Amino acid sequence: MTTYNTELTTLNKGKDTFDTALSQYKDAYEKKITPLKSRLPRIIEKYEKLKLNKEDSKKIIILKNYYKQVNDMERKTKKIIEIFEND
Numbered sequence: 271m272t273t274y275n276t277e278l279t280t281l282n283k284g285k286d287t288f289d290t291a292l293s294q295y296k297d298a299y300e301k302k303i304t305p306l307k308s309r310l311p312r313i314i315e316k317y318e319k320l321k322l323n324k325e326d327s328k329k330i331i332i333l334k335n336y337y338k339q340v341n342d343m344e345r346k347t348k349k350i351i352e353i354f355e356n357d
Contacts, residue, residue, distance in 0.1 A: 292351065
């Protein structure tokens with residue numbers, strides 16, 4: 271009987287861990303990725319309109335690259351959430 275209870279406890283812990291991970295991915299998507307996706311393009315656009323010196327132009331390139339990374343992270347996070355929700 272204890273083996274059965276131990277197995278159930280292990281399964282429940284696994285499900286709890288799974289649910290926690292899913293919750294963390296959703297939280298990161300909603301609280302970090304989504305705001306960045308809306309703010310970064312406006313920041314980039316604002317500063318591209320200005321006459322920038324060489325150093326500031328480099329910073330815009332860095333921001334654009336960061337925005338690409340955010341898009342990539344969004345795509346991967348959505349995929350992970352989709353996989354978790356379908357299991």
